[in-house]
Amino acid sequence: MSSRAPAILVLEDGRVFRGEAYGSVGETFGEAVFSTGMTGYQETLTDPSYYGQVVAQTAPQIGNTGINDEDDESRRIWVAGYVVRDPSRITSNWRAKRGLEDELAAQGIVGICGVDTRALTRHLREVGAMRVGISSRSTDADTLLARVKASPEMAGANLVDAVTTAEPYTYEAVGDTRYTVAALDLGIKRNTPRRLAERGITTTVFPADSDAETLLAGNPDAVFLSNGPGDPATADHQVSVTRKLLQRRVPVFGICFGNQILGRALGLGTYKLKYGHRGINQPVLDRLTRKVEITAHNHGFALAPPKSGEFFETEFGRVQVSHVCLNDDVVEGLTCLDVPAYSVQYHPEAAGGPHDADYLFDRLTALIDNNEGAKADA
Template identity: 70%
Template sequence: MKRRPAILVLEDGRTFRGESYGAVGETFGEAVFNTGMTGYQETLTDPSYHRQVVVQTAPHIGNTGVNTEDDESDRIWVAGYVVRDPARIGSNWRATGELEQRLADEGVVGICGVDTRALTRHLRERGAMRVGISSVTTDAEELLERVRSAPAMVGADLSAEVTTDRPYVVQAEGEQRYVIAALDLGIKRNVPRRLAARGVTTHVLPASSTIEELLATGADAIFFSPGPGDPATAEHPVALAREVLRRRVPLFGICFGSQILGRALGFGTYKLGYGHRGINQPVLDRTTGKVEVTSHNHGFAVQVPGAGADGAVVPNQVIDTEFGGVEVSHVCLNDNVVEGLRALDVPAFTVQYHPEAAAGPRDADYLFDRFVELIEGARSRGADDSGEQHA
């Protein structure tokens, strides 16, 4: 594929020059970096990257081509793509095509041949910021003007742009044990797959769904999915989560879903300096005391009361909320960011990271077992309550 000169300009004026990669054109978004050494196809097709320009810190990208099995949605969602050294030819027995050709086919503008290490260090020091990539102009000042007029991620309400148009069902593998309703705020395909492996049928519904529509599926529990955007704008999902809590229906949320539950419980959210994105993030599970290597993709986090100046959460602290006591169940060991919440008086818990991996380690896969246990516990309590009423 013939390459053209390309330019990348950050909103603070820092400029990188390279060559076009993927589609020729111009694009704008929030510049973020991903530290994964593998899994670029899952990254590109993750809806949580909507309106973000992803910088890969691993220098060699495209080595294994692309295939029809590893996508986490039905399209590439990133606004742009930045790599240092793209593979000339992908080589893998599962490959069905080349990465650069797919980027071009889907109109994804990228740039290669830039110093991604220097770019990543800049973002770590200055924070995630708006960026533009162009292979139709090399005038940095001209592009900078358009970068600074592009919308910021703070205040962005994006779940409606990535959610499913209509409900669909992912059937349980083998005998069906439970049914859940998943609110699609940007769900990845591996979530219902991991649930299906545990005998759970998942009904995936649009982000605009009501509590009545969720429960009409016959759901034993509700799931709030990952997704893009600023959780401070997600008024409908927050109101929906509060209704789920009031009805004491078991609830599990991942990533954006964790931030939604945090807001529903009365906590605030805030934007991280440069976010957590990669498949090598250490998280402490306070329940077991184990440290997990986990997959992350979030630029916002939950702010709980009582956290120290460095963000450190008080050990064993129980926070009083409208729905009873809540504790921080997981913490990132890099920066003390809250990575999970557990309600003590209603059946609800969340994690900020990705137990479904795709791509990434499977240390946190047990959280789907915890979800099933939460459903089983709620069903047992319901049966006990019914028995007491009939006694």
Template identity: 60%
Template structure:
């Protein structure tokens, strides 16, 4: 097996073995704490241009199937694991994770202390990194480190347009007692949407028009939706001026809006709040969040490196005052970061996590029901 190196921009080097494709890859090194759901992690577009370090020590034991991908391909830039399963064992498995990484050209590394890497990233923050294996690992480490340090930073990266759908498509409502006609129609802006998200809405009788990140307001108007949804996605929300302006046009018509993850940050910006980069972000399926409306704690699935800069614990007038009063509806119990926004004078709300939770907890599934209720209220107004 080929030797492989994981090199962080602070000069730290981890030696291991090649995993998946052999070669070189660059990206921002981040850690994900989920003990399950590695296939969903790999295919989540929010991980575009990132090298994912799995904190769970054993990865690949259930192989790969064709039902669980969250998008059309693997999006991670690279993959780092401690112990890779030699033989997958699951009744749904059709091939090994190693074979899938190789087939899709994803350069990885195994046999390294991923918890040591995690502690490094936790203490120093997420940083630029590279994985080098085979011939790509032969140059001097000083040269490889220079390659790592000269790659673009995630701060200022505009990536939603790179991962979005090539064209619009429709997910029809599931026939669970609603019949053929939808109870409402949603325009879902794909900023890096996961497959399960429109499925969760279709399960509630919604017809979902999934639209590319470059969609115009006129194209949304032509659909006449009952609500607009903004998805998760990768990159720096400060670069998404087009989507912010699009959302403001929607908000001005008082059309119901629901955003998750990147969509939460876009709503925050549309309301006039700023965003900022977190030291190492929140990534995993075990993130505790306080719902300030109910006082309940939710265990949530998260994947984000940026957050909205808004005051927690008080009702304020939005910096864009035409949108009225806003509350931080949810916050992280780990570090106090804003995890949700709720507008009191217009029908809009958002959360920073993933209520579709595949894989992950289902504590937050009620948010899709809240969106349905908001659209029904708007229909009857």
């Protein structure tokens, strides 16, 4: 193995971790977060929801299966930086086309290895997610700390425009098209339209700044609000669009950032979690079925719970907090009872991760059918 340049990681509160360069040699800044996934690092790296974040993997060894050409969840790696304890010295998987570190270097992703990621994770759990810098150019901690403190914070960050598609595109249904969906791309993962396609849904993906008229121009059966990065308090345009969809009784399904947008459209606020939910092992209770799902998450913000508890009134009728995280009682989903809309905070497409929540895509087809039936009866 070739010798590595020394590298340093400095947190906003002054905590310092020293290691070696991993990926591209350079300097980077972002929000320090950790992901508890034991597999699926390629999907994590290419998830646009991680834009602006320096991700530390809690799994001790990363890179074993290399990188393939099938599992990317978007067109590029989005993380601002990458932190691993023990980079695998070999790549061993029949699908691998190249090594993980080579891919990080090719895409200019600055990382650090040889770090005690257990200590880093425990610190972030105790103190909270915060700004961080990684440098393999200079290992002077004081200089890097000053630059960390001058870097942008995640609270108040509008990042959706950086990750959305520039032009609309269509993902065709598998077999005959039963339904059509207009998806608002706030950082959509490729596995979402795949899951929809398996159910006979043709999805047209639109840029994040699209208005309601644009989304509805093709007379879709429903509108999907995708996952994405940044502070949902900045998404006023998307909230306004969602309110228009609710007024017109268009079926709406939102996940992650889309859940927060639907919640804001229904009158709920948002807040920043101490260290967020990131990984593929979060237990969530579905109050509609009373089942506990093991789910994939990536969010640092959450919806403020309604003061009235599980059910609350809005200008669009009654709404139920349909899902809740069993670790910390965070609102994990909403179901509107008088208009055709629902959402969840986690990622039911789960790439990588468990498929306990895959039924939510079936729930969308049922919602479309019920809405069509209601219109026929009207």
